[in-house]
Amino acid sequence: MATPTPRVQVPRSATRGEVIEIKTLIEHPMETGLRLDSNGEVIPRKIINEFICRYNGEVVFRTDLHEAVAANPFISFSLRVTTSGRLDFIWNEDFGAVYALNHTLLVD
């Protein structure tokens, strides 16, 4: 499997106290462990099992994902912004691989 590409849509700037919507998308087959390959063998489970958003280091939103989250997980959530700073987006995959993006948010 090729390295999953994560993408995030975040507004470049916001005003203090504003609610911003953040959209995330990561390419990933979310293999459930229920499918059989053409030889009749079970394709082992391998999914993104967790998504975390940190705002200036603090976890502000988190998701546990299970097999029923559709392939290429799309998660859109909203944050109430306070100060400028760094947004970190982290996807944890089964067996320890981690994918991450970060974004600088300007808040006035």
Next chain:
Amino acid sequence: MAETTVAQEVTRRTILAAAIAGGAGLAGVAVAATPEADADAVKEARRMTGKVVTLSPRLHLLMPSHFPNGYIVPFTLRIDSKMTDTDHVRQVQVLAPRNPINPVATFYFVPGRSEPVVSTRIRLAEQQDVLAIAEMNDGALLMARTFVEVETNGCK
């Protein structure tokens, strides 16, 4: 009461077995918006999570009633809460009782930081009540359900 429980458990095992084997979903079992269906959903939630929940209009599960595939079904969840320190939702657990693996996702929110709204897409093996159980900061357990019909098995 025990007999009803056993009968429902057998039905659920049959559903799960059929779904795993890739068999056709239940034919024509529509779950109407009735007090009985609500009570069943509450019992289902208890069986799946051990939690005693109350159906609540504060919890909104927004999904299409009908979707052309079970592969990428739109899902939005919204909770009526100002997300203050004294009144906020801590987490929401989403379950698909008729999928081969029932848990879908759990969303964790932080007061003053994240809003109680989230969207994603989910897989459904067959038509069913999708359940959401919200745990509030005061320990209250709220539930919502929404019935979704899908034309294909998204879990194959």
Next chain:
Amino acid sequence: MRPLIKRWTRREIGRLAAFTLLAPHVARSQSRPKVLVVGGGSGGATLANCLSDGAVSDVTIIEPKRAYTTCFFSNLYLAGLRTFAELTHSYDALARRPGVTMIHDVATMIDPATRTVRLGGGATLSYDRLVVAAGSAIREDTIEGYDAAAMHLMPHAWKAGEQTLTLRRQLESMADGGLFVMVAPPDPFPCPPAPYERVSLIAAYFKQHKPRSKIIVIDAKNTFVGQDLFEDAWNRYYPGMIEWLPAQFTGGVKAVEPGTLTLRTEEDRFKAAVVNVIPAHRAGDLARQTGLADASSWCPVDPLTFESRLQPAIHVVGDAIIGGDMPKTAFGASSQAKACAVAIAAAFAGKEAATPRLTNTCYVHLTADDAWRNASQFEPVAGRIKAVHVNISRISDSAETRRGVAREAVDWYETFTKELFG
């Protein structure tokens, strides 16, 4: 395996002939009823074949082009698997059929009041029944900057011909490692699986000739037909090459800059080596100008007869109609045209036509040897066209099964085009 097409059967010809025999006696000096067909695509050609076969009426087809290039299978040409000549079919045989007249001109105006059609060359033709089978048109008002000039730099290739050649040339010229971006349209549009078949086959071409290249699809939709089948194939055959971005993530493409091959979504810019924009569609201009389309920009028809609900004695078949569950395809247009022919024959005989059974079969290629199929049946139910039976391939199909479908697709193409154009 016999291809799943609904051939023009003897029974159907018999039904048409029966209507003819029951027709009121006409004086020897009068000619047969006149049916005009605007458009020589699969709908128009099928109508001409049916009406002339059953000796129901004289049929005149108005079609500006001298030969027909099929949109179906044009994705195979884009991938280098078919030649352009193999997609193109002469109208000579159709024009020579007894009872059929073909006029290579453009219909510029239809006057329902006088039952006449004006042609670009100046002639005016009269009709007893008119069938508009002129297809759909691309909307030029939905993506800022995507106008007629832009179409040369960022081809849609959604009308087979010059556009198809342009896109192929651009793909051939693209360097290895380049980015191909497709903008996929909102529903409804002609041939729902075709954009994703195009992605699959261009990926096959890239894999063989330019393997470091990438493909991004920016969709106006949040899901598409056969999405599970496509994404499974993309993972298996072209891992890491294709990214599909739904509208709920990007907001859709808002504007294009053709000079720099750049696309703008709500929050992002994409710069590509080759851009294929497939815009939103609507019914063709002539149908809309004639008052055959409603506020949706598509043509409401009676699904029993395909007669327009807005203009009497005018029928509409194919891409331009409000098709209900029936997708906009060449196969479907032909099926509708057969039902329409029976209905017209019945009308001339003063009888009611039987309820039509409509069919559509889509063959969709994932690679040269792996194709899937959706064979469906439709019926008019409560005034709309409803799917009554759907038979679609599964992800779990064996490679052998899919190879069989690919072979069946080739057989279908040969048979279908021969049926249409002779």
